[in-house]
Amino acid sequence: MLGPLLLIVIGVLFLLNNMYPGVFRFGKMWPVILIVIGLSKVFEYFQGHQEKTDGKKEGQ
Amino acid sequence: MNCFYHAEAPNVAFCIHCGRALCNECIRNVRGSVYCEPCLGDLIEGKATTSSTANGPTARKEVIGGSNPGAAFALGLIPGVGAIYNGEFVKAAVHILIFGTLVSLSNATDAALFGLACAAFYFYMPFEAYYTAKKRMLGAQGVMLETPIDRLQQQFGSVEDRRLWGGIALVVIGVVYLLGNLDVFDLHGIARLWPVVLVVIGVWLLKKHQERPV
Numbered sequence: 001m002l003g004p005l006l007l008i009v010i011g012v013l014f015l016l017n018n019m020y021p022g023v024f025r026f027g028k029m030w031p032v033i034l035i036v037i038g039l040s041k042v043f044e045y046f047q048g049h050q051e052k053t054d055g056k057k058e059g060q
Numbered sequence: 061m062n063c064f065y066h067a068e069a070p071n072v073a074f075c076i077h078c079g080r081a082l083c084n085e086c087i088r089n090v091r092g093s094v095y096c097e098p099c100l101g102d103l104i105e106g107k108a109t110t111s112s113t114a115n116g117p118t119a120r121k122e123v124i125g126g127s128n129p130g131a132a133f134a135l136g137l138i139p140g141v142g143a144i145y146n147g148e149f150v151k152a153a154v155h156i157l158i159f160g161t162l163v164s165l166s167n168a169t170d171a172a173l174f175g176l177a178c179a180a181f182y183f184y185m186p187f188e189a190y191y192t193a194k195k196r197m198l199g200a201q202g203v204m205l206e207t208p209i210d211r212l213q214q215q216f217g218s219v220e221d222r223r224l225w226g227g228i229a230l231v232v233i234g235v236v237y238l239l240g241n242l243d244v245f246d247l248h249g250i251a252r253l254w255p256v257v258l259v260v261i262g263v264w265l266l267k268k269h270q271e272r273p274v
Contacts, residue, residue: 031237038230045224 002040009036061147064096070150075099079199093204132193133186142189146196155185173254 013032016024063069063083071081077099088095095103127146136142139159143152159181166174191207198205213222239245 028241029238031234031241034230034234035238038227038232038234041223041227041230043227045220045227048220048223 002037005036005040006033009033061149074196074199076195076199076204077103077202079196093206093210127193127196129190129194129197133190136186136189139182139185142186143192146189146192148192159185173257 009032013024013026013029016029017026061071061081063071063086064080065086066083069083069085072084073082073087073094074080075082075096076093077095080096082094082096086096088097088100090100132142132145135145140152140156143149143155159178162174162178162181166178188209191205191209195205195207236250240250
């Protein structure tokens with residue numbers, strides 16, 4: 001799930017870099033990649049939790 | 061390498077009993093050691109101690125393909141190559157990525173933190189490769205080895221906890237750099253605060269130490 005998301009983010013960053021030079025520079029915006037990776041990890045964590053509790057409810 | 065049972069899923073661990081690659085769904089964590097379900101079944105039935113030593117090794121040897129711990133260590137001194145030698149290509153890519161990021165960060169900022177992290181990670185890689193090879197070699201002989209790397213990973217809590225806190229750490233680092241790059245605040249001013257990280261890690265380790273049941 002992370003792979004496609006990363007490609008999209010990096011693609012969009014470079015696209016903005018090319019379309020609006022001076023406003024969005026990849027050299028400035030790269031931390032967005034870190035943020036996206038981090039958010040997807042946190043999201044996976046909560047998704048895993050939800051699946052677990054759902055499974056328990058179904059089990060009962 | 062992909063999971064032995066799910067060909068489409070990348071492996072996250074190896075069963076320490078049969079050495080097969082396992083994906084997230086297949087791993088069974090027992091007191092910090094990873095097994096696969098068939099091996100656990102065998103162990104519960106009590107077959108393992110007698111029969112697996114008799115018919116196990118032949119099945120295991122073809123999975124392991126003989127990686128030598130010493131060679132793994134030597135090759136591990138070249139970032140990523142130790143993991144490649146062990147056949148862990150995803151891990152190799154991740155190691156190179158982390159190392160490259162740390163190197164470029166230590167060049168970009170004048171904080172000593174990233175230089176320290178660089179050195180630590182550089183020496184972590186060969187040891188990791190060495191213990192992975194050794195663990196698998198001993199695993200083939202039916203000996204379970206708890207390596208210092210395993211113990212280090214246990215320090216960081218369960219896989220899920222690591223996912224949450226790793227994610228939060230990445231978001232925080234990303235936000236700091238983004239705001240710094242957008243000139244919201246001065247990154248160099250913030251960079252002077254880097255020893256705070258060492259203090260935080262120290263406090264966290266102390267807290268961990270206190271929580272541990274005696």
